[in-house]
Amino acid sequence: MGLQENTKYGNVWENAQMQPGESGGVDAADIMKPEPHRILKVTHETKAEFTFRVEFPYASKNGQFCMLSIPKVGEAPISISGKGDGWVEFTIRKVGRLTDGVFELHEGSSLYLRGPFGHPWPMEEFAGADKHLVVISGGTGLAPVRTTLNYFYDHPEKIADLYLIAGFKDVSGALFDEEREKWAAAEHFHTIYTLDDSTAPGFETGMVTAHIDKIPFAEFGDNYHVAIVGPPPMMHFSALGCLKCGVPEDKIWVSFERKMQCAVGKCGHCKINETYVCLEGPVLHYPKAKTLFD
Ligand SMILES: Cc1cc2nc3c(=O)[nH]c(=O)nc-3n(C[C@H](O)[C@H](O)[C@H](O)COP(=O)(O)OP(=O)(O)OC[C@H]3O[C@@H](n4cnc5c(N)ncnc54)[C@H](O)[C@@H]3O)c2cc1C
Numbered sequence: 001m002g003l004q005e006n007t008k009y010g011n012v013w014e015n016a017q018m019q020p021g022e023s024g025g026v027d028a029a030d031i032m033k034p035e036p037h038r039i040l041k042v043t044h045e046t047k048a049e050f051t052f053r054v055e056f057p058y059a060s061k062n063g064q065f066c067m068l069s070i071p072k073v074g075e076a077p078i079s080i081s082g083k084g085d086g087w088v089e090f091t092i093r094k095v096g097r098l099t100d101g102v103f104e105l106h107e108g109s110s111l112y113l114r115g116p117f118g119h120p121w122p123m124e125e126f127a128g129a130d131k132h133l134v135v136i137s138g139g140t141g142l143a144p145v146r147t148t149l150n151y152f153y154d155h156p157e158k159i160a161d162l163y164l165i166a167g168f169k170d171v172s173g174a175l176f177d178e179e180r181e182k183w184a185a186a187e188h189f190h191t192i193y194t195l196d197d198s199t200a201p202g203f204e205t206g207m208v209t210a211h212i213d214k215i216p217f218a219e220f221g222d223n224y225h226v227a228i229v230g231p232p233p234m235m236h237f238s239a240l241g242c243l244k245c246g247v248p249e250d251k252i253w254v255s256f257e258r259k260m261q262c263a264v265g266k267c268g269h270c271k272i273n274e275t276y277v278c279l280e281g282p283v284l285h286y287p288k289a290k291t292l293f294d
């Protein structure tokens, strides 16, 4: 289904919820009703970012998000950062009301969820034995792209190679230590891990934008895509950095974060101009996304 078709209320269900085998049978009438899911494991990634593994019997697509809530506390959209048989993971940065509450929870507690929602990464376009994928992430932005990275790590035959530039403010904020090492060691991955203005073993220095010209875009021919995810200024300047290296706009995809309430195109909280980010996003094609940056 194309992005343009995913603009109507019914389409979000069809695309993200209601396809047999994709939704696990979530009923349309229940789409606004959070259900309790048991927390299986909590991993402390950094001081401010924990990964919660939660029982989840439904399928999801890479790049989708769920609405997480705690009764009488709040609700917020959080990307699915990992998935396996009967579970999903959320990597959460503690920034406010809901996330403060989630950080009080522990293994065995219930987390309330709705979803999965949203337009996923275009995996069918990214994949191909002769295709290259460039992923550029900033901070917690590595979370929404983690399932895609692990998919291509597990399936080297599905891609020619993958270039990852992952930036963090400093080493104490670096996420997914074990996976970063695993990706760096993979023959079909080329990784640049970078810290804004400090150094540490295994890291370069500088913003992600300082490393974009190291990607050999000219060698890729027409066979590549770029996925960018992080804070809006980081995505904006990373996209401009790619364009400066000769990347055409239609090779670039971004994942857009926006305040959300209903997540199904009803309340307008996520709306920028005429675009409902909860329906058309969070993953957006750059030719569309570039009109939405503040
Ligand atoms: C599609 C999508 C995917 C996302 N994925 C993730 C993810 O994987 N991981 C993740 O950590 N986050 C993710 N987010 C972001 C997350 O939804 C927000 O951080 C969310 O606001 C957290 O909710 P909260 O109630 O904890 O914070 P809130 O209480 O809503 O606070 C959010 C921000 O607003 C500020 N704020 C709150 N109240 C005030 C006030 N009165 N005045 C001024 N500032 C205030 C806070 O300091 C904080 O910076 C995602 C967002 C979207 C849209």
Ligand code: FES
Pocket (backbone or CB within 6 Å): 259, 260, 261, 262, 263, 264, 265, 266, 267, 268, 269, 270, 271, 276, 277, 278, 279
């Ligand atoms: S969150 Fe998008 S319309 Fe309500």
